[in-house]
Amino acid sequence: AQRVTQPEKLLSVFKGAPVELKCNYSYSGSPELFWYVQYSRQRLQLLLRHISRESIKGFTADLNKGETSFHLKKPFAQEEDSAMYYCALHNQGGKLIFGQGTELSVKP
Amino acid sequence: NAGVTQTPKFRILKIGQSMTLQCTQDMNHNYMYWYRQDPGMGLKLIYYSVGAGITDKGEVPNGYNVSRSTTEDFPLRLELAAPSQTSVYFCASSRGEGQPQHFGDGTRLSIL
Numbered sequence: 001a002q003r004v005t006q007p008e009k010l011l012s013v014f015k016g017a018p019v020e021l022k023c024n025y026s027y028s029g030s031p032e033l034f035w036y037v038q039y040s041r042q043r044l045q046l047l048l049r050h051i052s053r054e055s056i057k058g059f060t061a062d063l064n065k066g067e068t069s070f071h072l073k074k075p076f077a078q079e080e081d082s083a084m085y086y087c088a089l090h091n092q093g094g095k096l097i098f099g100q101g102t103e104l105s106v107k108p
Numbered sequence: 109n110a111g112v113t114q115t116p117k118f119r120i121l122k123i124g125q126s127m128t129l130q131c132t133q134d135m136n137h138n139y140m141y142w143y144r145q146d147p148g149m150g151l152k153l154i155y156y157s158v159g160a161g162i163t164d165k166g167e168v169p170n171g172y173n174v175s176r177s178t179t180e181d182f183p184l185r186l187e188l189a190a191p192s193q194t195s196v197y198f199c200a201s202s203r204g205e206g207q208p209q210h211f212g213d214g215t216r217l218s219i220l
Contacts, residue, residue, distance in 0.1 A: 009148065032206055043112075044198065044211040086150060094139070094158070094205035095166065098150035 002027050004089050006099035013077050014107050021072040021102045023061075023087030032090035033070040035061055036098075039083045047072075047085070057081070077106045110134055114199050114212035121189045121219045129184040129215050131199030139202045140182040141209065142166075142174065144195040151198060157182055158205075189219045 003026040013019050025031055035047040048056045050063045050070060061072045070087060087099040115130045133140065138159045143151035143166075153166030157176040171193055173185040182201075186193060196216050200209040 004150070006150075034208065043213050044200075046208040049208065090206050095153055095156065096141075096151075096209060098143075098152075100148065100150045 002089065002091055002097050004087050004097050004099035006085075006087055006102045008102045009100070010103045010105065012105045012107065015079055016076050019074050019077040019081070019104065019106075021085050021087075021104065023070045023072065023099060025068050025070065025087075025089050027068075027089055027091065029092050031063070031070075033061075033063060034088045034090065034096070035059070035070075035072050036086045036088055037083050038086070044086070077104075079106045079108060082106045112199055112201055112210050112212035114197075114215050116215060117213065118216045119218070121186075121217065123189060123191065123219060125189050125219075126185070126187050127189070129186075129197055129199075129217070131182045131184065131212060132180050133182075133199075133201040133210070134180065135201060135203075135210065136179060137201035137203050137210070138179070139204060139207075139209075140176065141200045141202075142172070142182070142184045143198045143200065144168065144193075145198060145214075146195050154184065154197075186217075191219050193217065194219045 005024045033050045037047040038044045059074045086101045089097045112133045141156045142154040145151045155174040157163045199212045202209045
């Protein structure tokens with residue numbers, strides 16, 4: 001079965017603390033994984049994709065095929081990082097499979 | 109450049125009514141998608157289209173219909189609204205398979 005799991009509904013950290021949003025996937029093929037973000041009153045938008053191997057707004061995510069994970073990390077959280085974060089997997093049928101989402105709250 | 113535009117933003121329907129959610133994109137994308145998002149859940153794919161004249165079912169197509177007569181437009185039709193269709197609906201588009209998807213602002217639909 002193709003599935004994306006984000007185990008945390010809500011993650012609350014203080015400004016300046018490290019943050020890790022967990023994402024695990026179940027997929028038999030070679031996965032293409034993405035992180036999407038939705039800031040308050042804004043539309044859902046792409047944050048980063050694993051094939052780019054880039055850092056966006058200080059966030060990085062490494063694909064770990066052994067652990068079937070694609071956790072999103074940032075060493076020092078900022079208040080403006082508060083948002084809903086969705087991990088998504090692109091299957092070979094061209095469809096995106098989303099996780100349930102994690103709400104990140106960064107407190108001052 | 110408006111990107112993906114959805115109308116209306118909000119709508120309340122009575123059980124059994126029908127309506128069409130509009131979606132248009134100005135990026136000349138071939139692929140378009142409709143998702144629904146229920147509270148506390150991720151987005152689930154309703155229908156998608158890989159080009160004008162071509163549509164296919166997603167994970168939760170029952171109770172919905174779509175058409176794709178032009179590259180720009182991908183309307184979603186509810187024929188007989190049911191309370192279970194109360195949700196937030198998102199339209200998205202992408203250049204091609206595996207490419208990042210661009211989302212609209214969503215339509216919040218309540219069926220009473």
